[in-house]
Amino acid sequence: MSSPFDAFITNDDEVVDLLSQEWQRQTTTLQLIASENFASPAVMAATGSVLTNKYAEGYPGRRYYGGNQIVDEIEDLARRRLTGLFGADHANVQPHSGANANVAVYQALLAPGDTVLAMRLDQGGHLTHGSPVSMTSTAWNFVSYGVTARNDDPAAPGEMIDFDHVRAMALEHRPRMIVAGATAYARRIDPAPFREIADEVGALLMFDSAHVAGLIAGGSHPNPVPYADVVTFTTHKTLRGPRGGAILCRSDHAKAVDMAVFPGQQGGPLEHAIAAKAVAFKEAAHPSFATYTAQVVDNSRAFARALAQEGFRLVSGGTDNHMVLLDLREFDAELTGKVAQEVLDRAGITTNRNTIPDDPRSAFITSGLRVGTAAETTAGLGEGEFATVAALMARALRGREDETVVAAVRDTVAELCGRFNPYASFTK
């Protein structure tokens, strides 16, 4: 039977070919970007569903368009699964991204110009935590805290959140809100000391768990929901869902948060993404997800140990989560994050350069590299394989002037990826 789309399906060879190439790239090279993961085929199927056709401005039971009976059930299911997963009062699953979720919370709970205390970008914070290049810094008055000084004594590692600094800044600036959470920080973030400081100065506490939401859902990291007024996160990092964001909050903030997301910031919600979020929340509640997140952290620790043995300095001396932040200067004083990322790309190892605390190089060049274990743990790599990956990274970087060395690493990587292909049993 013919369909109105036949002409388009058969004509768009360019996109089909590019998608096929990207499928190849993802499954024949190593994905070590700490903010990425491999979503399940069920998540991808929901993302590619007919829900992409539906307009649903508003919320379940209160839509501005007709035909939303089933969409209402989908969004309600997503909200119910999410509040159940984290034990929260209220969920908003509409934010298109983590950045949107954060800005919506600021809009919901702050007046323009209010003071917010958050982690500085070059110390591990996110752009939406008041970076000068983000609109958050023009709409609100951000002040920042950082990490403690570097300390090479393994018994007392530095480069950890400096709670004395958090408290001193809070007492000095009396912020309306304190933001906990980071984008380049390998240690556990305890919500309790943040709550204590917030209470001391009468501030609201927002916990941005974009990176670690999956680790929290799996029970590998402390749940901030009992401590924070609001918790924001992305659904595509360790949580392993579709690209998107979400907000959890106490019931007294529910109305303000919902109003800020829509109509405050966004138009029609992406119900196909929301259906995929519902799928991901169910997957994250399954006992196997706790096994997965425990393995992510074990792999990260094994990876960090092996990288240290290769001569890389670990920022903060180690890791408690899915990421390792490397200071490249001890490995090779000449090697910048930018060059390391490019060499590793040629070797089939995908990473991202990152500033390290007090980095003497710019954010475009950097002295650091960030790697993560969330995606390749999904693919099935264990601690032994991550030790191998550390050795491969070191070999490629040491031999970066010699294309045969880099090509040999790339071949070994391809062989490893052939044995650990997350989509091996599914066809394109």
Ligand SMILES: *Cc1c(COP(=O)(O)O)cnc(C)c1O
């Ligand atoms: C990734 C991240 C975000 C933003 O998420 P996007 O979906 O990329 O907008 C916000 N906060 C933190 C801490 C993050 O790591």
